[in-house]
Amino acid sequence: MPEMNYRDALNLALKEEMRRDPSVVVWGEDVALYEGSFKVTRGLLAEFGEERVKDTPISENSIVGVAVGAAMGGLRPVAELMTVNFALLAMDQIVNHMAKIRSMFGGQTYLPMVVRAPGGGGSQLGAQHSQSLETYFMHCPGIHVAVPATPADARGLLKAAIRDDNPVMFLEHELLYNSKGEVPDDPESVIPFGKADVKREGKDLTIVAYSRMTILALQAAEELAKEGISCEVVDLRTLTPLDTATFTASVKKTGRAVVVEECWRSAGLGGHLAAIIAEECFDRLLAPVRRVSGLDVPMPYSRKIEKLCIPQPETIAAAVRETLSGTY
Numbered sequence: 001m002p003e004m005n006y007r008d009a010l011n012l013a014l015k016e017e018m019r020r021d022p023s024v025v026v027w028g029e030d031v032a033l034y035e036g037s038f039k040v041t042r043g044l045l046a047e048f049g050e051e052r053v054k055d056t057p058i059s060e061n062s063i064v065g066v067a068v069g070a071a072m073g074g075l076r077p078v079a080e081l082m083t084v085n086f087a088l089l090a091m092d093q094i095v096n097h098m099a100k101i102r103s104m105f106g107g108q109t110y111l112p113m114v115v116r117a118p119g120g121g122g123s124q125l126g127a128q129h130s131q132s133l134e135t136y137f138m139h140c141p142g143i144h145v146a147v148p149a150t151p152a153d154a155r156g157l158l159k160a161a162i163r164d165d166n167p168v169m170f171l172e173h174e175l176l177y178n179s180k181g182e183v184p185d186d187p188e189s190v191i192p193f194g195k196a197d198v199k200r201e202g203k204d205l206t207i208v209a210y211s212r213m214t215i216l217a218l219q220a221a222e223e224l225a226k227e228g229i230s231c232e233v234v235d236l237r238t239l240t241p242l243d244t245a246t247f248t249a250s251v252k253k254t255g256r257a258v259v260v261e262e263c264w265r266s267a268g269l270g271g272h273l274a275a276i277i278a279e280e281c282f283d284r285l286l287a288p289v290r291r292v293s294g295l296d297v298p299m300p301y302s303r304k305i306e307k308l309c310i311p312q313p314e315t316i317a318a319a320v321r322e323t324l325s326g327t328y
Helices: 006-021 044-048 060-071 084-097 134-138 151-163 211-224 244-254 269-284 303-309 312-325
Strands: 004-005 025-029 054-057 074-078 114-119 144-146 168-175 180-182 197-200 207-210 231-235 238-240 257-264 290-294
Touching: 004 006, 006 025, 006 044, 006 114, 006 151, 025 060, 044 054, 060 074, 060 084, 084 114, 084 134, 084 168, 114 151, 134 144, 134 168, 134 231, 134 238, 134 269, 144 151, 151 180, 151 231, 197 211, 197 244, 207 211, 207 244, 207 312, 211 231, 211 312, 231 244, 257 269, 257 312, 269 290, 290 303, 290 312
Parallel strands: 025 054, 025 074, 074 114, 114 168, 144 168, 207 231, 207 257, 257 290
Antiparallel strands: 004 180, 144 238, 197 231
16 A cells, blocks of 8 residues: 555545546635645645635635535535634534534435544644634534544545535644555545544553544553553544444453543543443443543643643553553
């Protein structure tokens, strides 16, 4: 399999799906002439023309709102928001229209649309541009939420998102764009939603993670292996639908779990995952479920302080050791 970075894998998925289906269109701020703020839409305007690749005004509610109408009218729009933080300006369109129209119309119309949005912290972009808002969208029924961690998953999940008849929030971590990995060269290599992936097998403890936290969990597991600790790492890949069967099966095997998220701890995804594990694996747990999350603070600009607010491989490893030792 060829190796490529996360950014190019997304770009390849867009090109493949636009070649396959003429109803796929792309629009957003600077996606055409500038080729995207993170260069994910590089080359699309040159190949597909301005009828299918359009720059939009700086108006997130308009970008999403027009995509909703276009999807109802038969197109498959892929709308790019410059960052997920700006999705807050389009929450009425996302929550009250994109998520609900199919059910409110009794299934008479579909919304085959994707909203791509980079996010996450660690780039010294300040409190308003470093947020992880995935639980906002996961909380709203009617929206699928994808959070790929690797280039292969980014390509496969984006292709699945474009082909899906449901609206999808496709969330990309900004620090993953330059990460590299092998990507299948089969243009029909599509990863179905609701199918988590065991990225590393182990026997002592299960780490459940997603997006960039999966990469950090794998780094932690690698270090822990030097101490004789065998961690299984489960990457959720999609949050809605959520594959509970894969991570609960893993926890039943290992008897211990650490759940890792970058978003805020209060009302975060980690609490939801811990509750599922407690409900489904109670009689198999050898220790309480441990949560590792971002701190409940606005993200600071200082690089050193910012790093303290986001889970790191060493904090994940410390949580694993504490779970194994029973120290809380």
